[in-house]
Amino acid sequence: MARLLEVWRLETRFYTQDGVVKAVNGSSFHVDEGETLGIVGESGSGKSVTMLSVMRLIPTPPGKIVGGEVLFAGQDLLKLKESEMRRIRGNQIAMIFQDPMTSLNPVLRVGQQIAEALQLHLGMTPAQARQRTIELLQMVGIPAAAERVDHYPHQFSGGMRQRVMIAMGLSCRPKLLIADEPTTALDVTIQAQIVELIKALREEIGMAIIWITHDLAFLAGLADRILVMYAGQIVEEAPLHQLYKNPRHPYTIGLLQSIPRLDERRREKLQPIEGMPPDLVNYPKGCPFAARCRFVIDRCWSENPELESVGSQHAVACWVKPEGKAHLRSVAGVGGDGESLERTAHG
Amino acid sequence: MVDPPSFPASASVDACPPETGQATLVRVENLKVHFPIRRGLILQRQVGSVKAVDGVSFAVRRGETLGLVGESGCGKSTLGRAILQLYRPTAGNVYFGGVDLTQLSPEELRRMRQRMQMVFQDPYAALNPRQTVGAIVGEPLTVFRVAGGKAQQERVRELLEVVGLNANFVNRYPHEFSGGQRQRIVIARALALKPDFIVCDEPISALDVSIQAQVINLLQSLQEQFGLTYLFIAHDLSVVRHISDRVAVMYLGKVVELADRDEIYQNPLHPYTQALLSAVPIPDPEVEARRKRIILKGDVPSPVNPPKGCNFHTRCPWVTEACRQDPPPAFREVSAGHFVACHRVP
Numbered sequence: 001m002a003r004l005l006e007v008w009r010l011e012t013r014f015y016t017q018d019g020v021v022k023a024v025n026g027s028s029f030h031v032d033e034g035e036t037l038g039i040v041g042e043s044g045s046g047k048s049v050t051m052l053s054v055m056r057l058i059p060t061p062p063g064k065i066v067g068g069e070v071l072f073a074g075q076d077l078l079k080l081k082e083s084e085m086r087r088i089r090g091n092q093i094a095m096i097f098q099d100p101m102t103s104l105n106p107v108l109r110v111g112q113q114i115a116e117a118l119q120l121h122l123g124m125t126p127a128q129a130r131q132r133t134i135e136l137l138q139m140v141g142i143p144a145a146a147e148r149v150d151h152y153p154h155q156f157s158g159g160m161r162q163r164v165m166i167a168m169g170l171s172c173r174p175k176l177l178i179a180d181e182p183t184t185a186l187d188v189t190i191q192a193q194i195v196e197l198i199k200a201l202r203e204e205i206g207m208a209i210i211w212i213t214h215d216l217a218f219l220a221g222l223a224d225r226i227l228v229m230y231a232g233q234i235v236e237e238a239p240l241h242q243l244y245k246n247p248r249h250p251y252t253i254g255l256l257q258s259i260p261r262l263d264e265r266r267r268e269k270l271q272p273i274e275g276m277p278p279d280l281v282n283y284p285k286g287c288p289f290a291a292r293c294r295f296v297i298d299r300c301w302s303e304n305p306e307l308e309s310v311g312s313q314h315a316v317a318c319w320v321k322p323e324g325k326a327h328l329r330s331v332a333g334v335g336g337d338g339e340s341l342e343r344t345a346h347g
Numbered sequence: 348m349v350d351p352p353s354f355p356a357s358a359s360v361d362a363c364p365p366e367t368g369q370a371t372l373v374r375v376e377n378l379k380v381h382f383p384i385r386r387g388l389i390l391q392r393q394v395g396s397v398k399a400v401d402g403v404s405f406a407v408r409r410g411e412t413l414g415l416v417g418e419s420g421c422g423k424s425t426l427g428r429a430i431l432q433l434y435r436p437t438a439g440n441v442y443f444g445g446v447d448l449t450q451l452s453p454e455e456l457r458r459m460r461q462r463m464q465m466v467f468q469d470p471y472a473a474l475n476p477r478q479t480v481g482a483i484v485g486e487p488l489t490v491f492r493v494a495g496g497k498a499q500q501e502r503v504r505e506l507l508e509v510v511g512l513n514a515n516f517v518n519r520y521p522h523e524f525s526g527g528q529r530q531r532i533v534i535a536r537a538l539a540l541k542p543d544f545i546v547c548d549e550p551i552s553a554l555d556v557s558i559q560a561q562v563i564n565l566l567q568s569l570q571e572q573f574g575l576t577y578l579f580i581a582h583d584l585s586v587v588r589h590i591s592d593r594v595a596v597m598y599l600g601k602v603v604e605l606a607d608r609d610e611i612y613q614n615p616l617h618p619y620t621q622a623l624l625s626a627v628p629i630p631d632p633e634v635e636a637r638r639k640r641i642i643l644k645g646d647v648p649s650p651v652n653p654p655k656g657c658n659f660h661t662r663c664p665w666v667t668e669a670c671r672q673d674p675p676p677a678f679r680e681v682s683a684g685h686f687v688a689c690h691r692v693p
Binding site for chain 1: 624
């Protein structure tokens with residue numbers, strides 16, 4: 001498949017009173033056309049800042065993209081003029097955010113907010129844009145779309161507002177949709193609705209998706225490929241099945257070990273990752289995960305490893321590269337639990 | 348309209364789980380918490396009420412962890428606070444060690460509070476930024492005149508070590524700590540008066556994934572060490588399964604199902620519990636590809652005007668005419684220790 005987005009050695013920093021925060025530290029990755037890439041990481045891992053950098057939405061000051069290239073369909077977005085970037089943003093690359101409550105303008109009708117992009121990017125007349133907006137709202141499953149188009153954001157529930165955000169994101173049929181934790185603020189049953197919706201729309205529109213989340217479990221049913229970020233770096237990149245079956249970075253292994261699973265036998269104690277993430281102002285020399293790592297060796301304290309291939313599309317930034325499958329607990333033999341989950345689903 | 352006609356209690360007093368061998372520490376009987384909605388600048392007429400908790404009965408056994416799950420707005424936090432009398436209930440009773448908390452005078456209640464504590468969701472908001480850790484953790488000791496001066500300092504250092512913090516942190520301020528460490532401070536404060544019962548209101552949902560397991564393990568080992576009883580409120584069903592002995596599921600102000608942990612996860616009877624469980628993601632692409640989800644339609648209705656009949660009928664995949672007309676049968680025991688309120692469950 002053709003490359004849609006290629007990011008090379010992206011570096012973004014924030015210049016704060018406390019010092020320079022190295023939020024993104026030389027990340028390189030790509031997204032193919034039509035692919036769904038999951039980016040997983042905890043707060044401060046740089047996952048959102050990476051995507052805001054791609055969109056050139058980093059507030060400057062205090063933030064600054066200090067290096068790297070962002071090639072979208074062959075064009076370096078970091079070299080474009082702001083006016084040129086505006087033609088891409090919301091048109092070819094769209095973004096939906098975590099909190100639909102704050103991402104919509106409370107004093108504008110939702111129809112106006114969606115139609116704005118259609119008039120601006122696709123040159124529609126107001127009447128055409130309104131018609132298309134109603135179709136979009138129907139597409140994302142908003143009942144009585146013809147009436148709802150004239151409502152204000154506060155008249156929608158959280159799940160419905162996120163649907164409005166999705167309709168807005170998809171209005172110009174983007175080639176790439178960046179979803180920054182779009183379901184984190186929603187309840188589990190609503191989250192399931194939104195995921196099903198985006199999966200169906202992905203088929204229909206054929207767009208690529210970058211899905212940012214802190215929840216590794218959540219990506220298992222959604223992504224084609226996954227990047228794991230830690231302290232501003234990509235520490236592992238792998239195809240979906242490979243990442244869960246045989247992760248090779250100690251952080252990924254630790255994450256999978258520390259979360260309880262509904263389909264396994266219950267354990268008496270969880271196995272947490274000890275310690276806490278490093279301070280990005282006083283960035284550690286060597287590997288940023290070294291202080292919390294069970295597999296640490298001398299070299300980890302002095303040299304920061306780069307991503308290195310360990311198999312087809314599978315790369316890991318680690319000097320040790322432990323075989324995750326040897327450390328993950330086997331869930332075989334809990335067939336009973338697995339079956340009961342399926343039985344649940346069938347009612 | 349003062350108070351719209353409320354539903355018949357979905358749960359009777361008898362529906363409390365039998366106290367088999369274990370003593371009951373907390374018993375909630377037909378508890379209701381309604382928040383009035385007022386209109387008008389001067390006269391402030393009451394025009395309705397938010398029925399956050401609407402007729403809930405259950406018991407918490409001494410030494411157990413009762414998990415309480417449900418979506419935002421279902422009333423689970425309100426229920427937790429109403430048990431501790433942080434909200435005075437509109438109706439119903441809360442017995443703590445046999446004493447009805449709803450009947451106590453403020454002074455009696457204040458003394459009772461030593462035995463019941465709370466751990467809050469957001470450790471950034473739960474700690475006073477102007478107080479040192481020593482002052483925060485020591486405050487309950489001062490208030491109840493348990494220990495002062497040197498003895499208090501000793502006790503605070505001991506508490507910090509119990510929750511896995513360095514005892515020399517006493518003179519630091521909350522902003523010097525990470526989220527996980529702050530939550531440990533909140534827990535240390537809750538432990539200061541050696542309580543029997545702690546309401547943990549989403550204690551890990553504000554923490555990073557890699558820190559959550561640390562705090563869960565801490566809560567578990569404290570329970571073993573001090574024989575604590577927990578009401579563990581959360582929306583993450585994987586975590587609740589891990590930590591709880593029994594689990595109660597709440598929807599729109601009512602408990603719809605309650606059973607032992609393994610029973611409720613293997614044999615969920617209420618369609619809402621089934622939908623909740625089917626929505627929990629499993630970190631395994633092969634399992635995810637095989638699973639079929641129950642996708643509920645629509646949103647949770649407003650607790651101001653809950654639907655007629657069964658609260659859940661607007662979203663229930665197996666709704667019948669009876670569900671739309673009549674409230675569900677009383678919360679009842681369908682097998683040993685398994686309680687459910689649903690028309691469709693025989």
